[in-house]
Amino acid sequence: MKRSFLVLILSILSFSFIYADGYKVGDKATDFSLKNVDGTMVRMNDFEDARGIVVIFTCNHCPYSVLYEDRIIALDKKYKEKGFPVLAISPNDPVKQPEDSYENMIIRAEEKGFTFPYLWDEGQRITKVYGASRTPHVFLLEKVDSEYFVRYIGAIDDNSKSPADVEEKFVENAINALLANEKPDPDFTKAIGCTIKWAE
């Protein structure tokens, strides 16, 4: 009885620890070096001409991620040339979620013809630092001098199920605001998604 209470307390503490971490709008975002599906290592600082980066935590297995694949490709195509390329990061532990293994990421990126890097967060460190809690989960970064700052966190748009019924394109609006030297509004939204599958 006592032991199960202790386990309960510990699990609550570990949950609050995971969720208390992470970036808020305005924070400086750390660079990373993660392996892309083409075998190269990708860093944010590789994007010399970028005005910002659309970091999207997404994965193979999550139905909500799958619903957004085409929209993420469209986002990259539309905004890469305006200085805001997409960088997709797969956050899940492949032991817990084999569909999200590096090998399966390569297959999915080819099938869908991803136009953007699809990076594996091996060890899940960057996912923790950013505070991604679900897939898909967007962190829109703006480059100021040579550093990146978080300007928007949340959903891609306001209708996961049906692209035709989208009323607010949150990420596009946020990028457009940054391109016009304005603050994104809203700068934080929520959406249903899959939990991050943490290694045990």
Add this chain to the structure above:
Amino acid sequence: MKTLRLILLLFILGTFAAGISAQNVPVLNFAQLEPILNNRNDTTYVINFWATWCKPCVKEMPDLMKINQKFKNRKFKMILVSMDFDIHLQTKVIPFINEQNIDADVILLNDSKQHEWINKVNEDWTGAIPITVIHNKEFYFFREGEITFDELNELITKNIQQ
């Protein structure tokens, strides 16, 4: 309009009072679900947001069913709010209910404005599922992520009203 809303509300509450069968899954928008979520009284409610596509949700379902079996004859009610799309009601949700012998109430929440209603369920909810809310008039608990039989059992045993 007001009368219409009242009738609707009474109808929904009536459906619950009568005890709907598992195969009868109402499809509600958030405005219709909200009074059910906020119904704090003597009864201890376990409200779990889940989906058939969500692995941790599916994994904890047998534990939820054991809890429902244990407490359902007391002042207790379990409500499972499915995040599956309405188009999957017949093809995925109902077959899952039958396979798992789910005898708790199941509601399918069909409301795309997630960014508007997630905070109304709980401000700490990031949007990942599963979540579990346990409450009665004196007690409130919220968890994002998996929950076990032992945790549920302890929380409910301590807080269920006589």
